Amino acid sequence: MPVRNEVSWTALVSGYLKCGKVDEGMEVFGRNPFRDVFSWTAVISGLLGSGMGLRAMGVFKEMLGCGVLPNNVTFVSVVRGLRLNKPEMARRVFERMGKKDVISWTAILDMYVEMGDMEEARRVFNDMPERNEVSWSAMISRYSQKGNSVEAIKLFRQMIENGISPNSSCFSSAINALANLKALYTGKNIHAHVTKIGMASDVFISSSLVDLYGSCGYCTDARLVFDTIQNKNVVCWNTMISAYSSNDQLDEAKKLFDQITMKSIGSWNSLVTGYLGNEQYDKVFEVFNDMLLSGQTPxxxxFSSVLCACASLTSLGKGKGIHGKTFKLGLQRDVFVGTALVDMYAKSGDIESSKRAFSKMPEKNEVSWTAMIQGLAENGHAEESLETFEEMERTTSIKPNELILLAILFACSHCGLVNKGLHYFNSMESLYNIKPNERHYTCAVDMLSRAGRVSEAEKLMMSMPCEPEVNAWAALLSGCKTYGEDEIAERTAAKIQELAEKKSGGYVLLSNVYASAGKWPEVMKTRKLMKERGLKKTGGCSWIEVRNEFHLFYSQDATHIDLIEIYGVLELLKSDMLVRFQQKVDIGSLVNRMI
DNA sequence: GTAGGGTTAG
Structure with missing residues (x-):
């Protein structure tokens, strides 16, 4: 029998643990006559690698109980095991370490990075007596992931200035940051550089390059890089799918998706997001169902994509079904899912459920508050919308964004709080550093017009730095009508007429004005005029959901498969109404209202 | 013989 020394015992223990054979590894460790620090450490890190953090910590205690002193490597493993649950304890262990090398410093740095505490991470980074490429890359990658791409690039530059050669991890993180910034030119420079030093074939670097070209709208270049990758992993496939998805090439995306043999959750999500971005909501649900059938857990x-699709279709039934699924997986309170739920319920008109979802979220971000404030305003709960906004200002450090301010103006306008609304409108730039856009102006014009301050509304329209929206003209005109401001009405009508000659929006407005007055022949005339002059109007579309299927109806293009039958039913309804109400019904206007 | 970092989807 060969004699085993302490080195071979440790190698054996570690070998078993690394391939997941925990019981065998522990059994060998139990028989090991040389239980030195190496072998204990092998067990601790092996257990951690198998996801048995608690057991690993138990072994650490046992080791201390046996009087074996931990070394640098043991500390690094222990910190790795403690960092997520007990960061303070990990820090204490680190403080007590006799000799701290660059790896243990990086381990503690990475702990803060992992926790998302970039301030503390930066402090550790600055205090480190020595940094290597791993310490740099931990910082660079997290800055980039956290959306602080500028800082990531700054560090990357600083690193090169400090004479450290970036490894593949640093390159991929830096390219990732450049992709976020859509800095194609600099990205291309790095591409040339990594090609020159023979690192372009690295799968991490090339995946980032695929992302860079995709993010900048260059799918062909992204594909060129993708095709050169030798050992493609699932992430680079997913990145390429996203590149196609985000550039409206869903057919290519789907083709690639079908070629992946081992699909990951990211593969499914890339496709779902692509269809969502392309407003192909039926496909979103189709892929979602396929995903469930394939056994992949969403x-x-x-969930946030699928809920967003439900919100866009205002499909409360579907949305509730998805809500149930998030509940089963315990994801309903997550900040992304919760926000999507708030938005879905609000857009579908179920404001009570929306409020409930919002109140149950333990963490809320800017988007969550925006969804709630906007949802309340658009559902006619103007005062509550303003209260929620004030609560946000009082309890969080979130700065109002364009959309929140729009919702606030909308809310003020609808509760008749003209002065308050105007105060917000006038202080947008000075207080919140947001330049009012045409939509904000429309709200302000609407606010003034509704309150009878029509001439002020007109003045505001004239002073706009951007072109007024059609709705603003409509608001002004309706203010004139309500308050009998004939002079302004005349000027406004002339202006609209003038606009109508120039662009399609004017004609749409004109036809809408006629429609609201019930002057159908004029509406038809205007539309005909538009057609003759080659002006296009986005066709109006409405839909209903029947037994899980969506039926779409376009205002100008009657293409529904059961069109003849539908018109038949309408005829029946018409004659029924004629009998019941003894009243003439114009089938044309009826159809117009229904479709 | 024991240890640290990275690419996609919201």
């Missing part, structure tokens, strides 16, 4: 990203 995650936060999937």
């Amino acid at each position: 995650d936060i990203s999937t």
